[in-house]
Structures are given as C-alpha cells and as structure tokens.
Amino acid sequence: MTTDTLSTKDKILQAAAEIAKEVGPVHLSLDAVARRAGLSKGGLLYTFPTKAKLLEALVEQHVSEFDESLRREEAARNHGPNSVVLACIAVYRAEFVCNEPEPSGILAAIANDPGFLEPIRRYNKQLLQRMRDNAEDPTLAMMVFLTIEGLRSLKLFEMGLLSKAEQIAAIDRLKNLFEPADPEMADVPVPA
Template identity: 85%
Template sequence: MVADIPTTRDKILQAAAEITKEVGPVNLSLDAVAKRAGLSKGGLLYTFPTKAKLLEGLVEQHVSEFDQSLRREEASRNFGPNSVVLAVIAVYRAEFVCNEPEPSGILAAIANDPGFLEPIRRYNKQLLQRMRENAADPMLAMMVFLTIEGLRSLKLFEMNVLDRAEQIAAIDRLKNLFEPADPAPVETPAVA
C-alpha cells in the first residue's frame, strides 16, 4: 500500500499545530508556519489567506480527524446497537490513555475568534443525535456525551480535578454501562 503524500494544506496545518503547541496560540505567526512547512509565505497565503483562515482550518481538521476515528471504531462494532456510544468512549479513551494533548489549534482558534466554535457545535449536535438514536437508553447516551465533553474540557483548559486513574476508571465505567455483561457460565450436569 502506498503511503499518502501530505498535501500543501496538510503540511501547513501540521506546522501550525506544532508551533501552537510549542509557543502557544497567541504567538502563532504565519512566517513561522510557512518556514516550518517548507513554503514561502506567499505559498502559505495562497492556501490560507489569513491567520483566521488557518485557525479555522485547524478546527476543521480536528473535527474531521475525530470523525474518521469515530466511524472506524463504529464500523468495527458492525454498526450494532450502542455502537456510536461505544465508539465515542473508545476513541476518547484511546486519546486519553495515549496521553494525547487536546489540540492546541482549537484554543488558538477560540482565542482568535469564538465563532470558530461553530463547526464543533454543529458536529457535537449531530454526534449527540446519532448517539441517542443508536443507544438502547438515549438519556444514558446523553450522559456519556456530557461526561466525555466535561473531561475533554477540563483537560483542554488544564483544570483537571481528577487524577489519571480516576479519569480512566470513569471512562471504563461508562463503557460498562453499554456493553452487555458477560453471561454467567452455564454449568452442565455431570453425566453418570
């Protein structure tokens, strides 16, 4: 299988995400992004005419990557009952256990223009609806959504009030609410 060759857009977004993690969203400069991506500033401006468009691109990329991971996980569960809820839990848990930082591009975009939250709002609204429609218990699905978004927000704003073990235990408990319990082993009578 041939590896995907990153596009100019991909290189720019990767460079912007890296720089934002290193220096913070306020110090993100188009010159630094162009240099890191191996482009002229004009090349960067051709793809993203403004810093605002670049930040918007970071938000859109984050939503797209999450959705791709979610849909792969959902497919691995054969799109059965509760598959959307279990996929959301699994994707978040994988990100958390791998200790992946929340995308700093999101904070950069929000700091620059709170309107960049709109794609996330739209996506989350659709995701919550999918979770409810696919769940055996729609109210419980909503509670899972709120719990995960709460944990994600605490991490994003570096306000964790739970330690790592408590957070993993909470995520695992959510999963247990939706996975069928292992049936008790059936004892077969001894044949005389």
C-alpha cells in the first residue's frame, strides 16, 4: 500500500513508527508526527487526541498485524495439529529472514507508559494457550513460545548476543521438532 492510498489513521501510525525509529521513542512528538503524515496538528489530534492514544494505537496495530499473519499461516496448515505453533514459527522466521525491524512504535509506547504492555500481555497469554491447545506436546509448544519471545526481546533491545545464522538455526530446529524438513525452507538463504 502506497502512502497515497493509506487512510489518515494509517498515515499517522506509519509516521509515528518511523519517527520513533529515527529519533527514539522519548523524542516522539505530535508536531513531528503531524508534519511527517502531511497533516496539521489539529488533523492529527482529531484522529488521536493525545500522544497516549497514538502510542496505544501503535501497540494495537502491531498486535493486529501479527495476528493476521499468524492466522493466514495457520489456515495454510488447515488448522491441523501443531498448526498454531508452526504458524508462529513461520511468521517469526519470515520477519527475521526478511530482516524486518522490531516495531519501534512498541518501544515508544512502552517507554512512554509501561501500561501499554497490557494488550501485548493479553494477546500473548491467549496465543500461548492456543499453541498449547493445538499442540500434540503442549510443553514443547510452550518452549517454542518462550524461545521466539526471547529472540524477539534480543532483537528489540539490540542485544546482539547471537549471530543471525545462530538465531535462524534455532528457529529452524524448533520447526523440525514439529514437522519433517521442508524443502522450501532449505532454499531460503541464511544471512551471516
């Protein structure tokens, strides 16, 4: 979707995420977001009356986008056994291999108000339960969840403890615990 076809709300959210990435979450200002989105500050405030509402929307957008990707992957696996676990692995691996940055809007929201973690907590609690309910081995599903969340945290906080190849190897090993080797995944290059 190009910037021309984005709704006002989407333009604002995109601008806010970009600015948070560039200048850091603490320095995110409504004036800067309005300028980047090509709106007046009044136009921005009509959609998001406060910075807190804008940051809350960034968190909700992140959760929603992840859930949409996860459900598409799950459906591609016909909602069979382990489909939620395998979908979670596939979505994370795709984001990671494509070198998608962690959403800076999430960090901006957390920096502004740790209470914005609540939608993520609720979603993760539900996701973990879905993974357990759908898995042939619920404990192994929990271990996959914890590994992926750990890798996400390392990336979000730019810890740099593992190379990209090591992280992808861990993700692929998780996948192999739930299904035989996938020839399509073997074609995806592992960055160094």
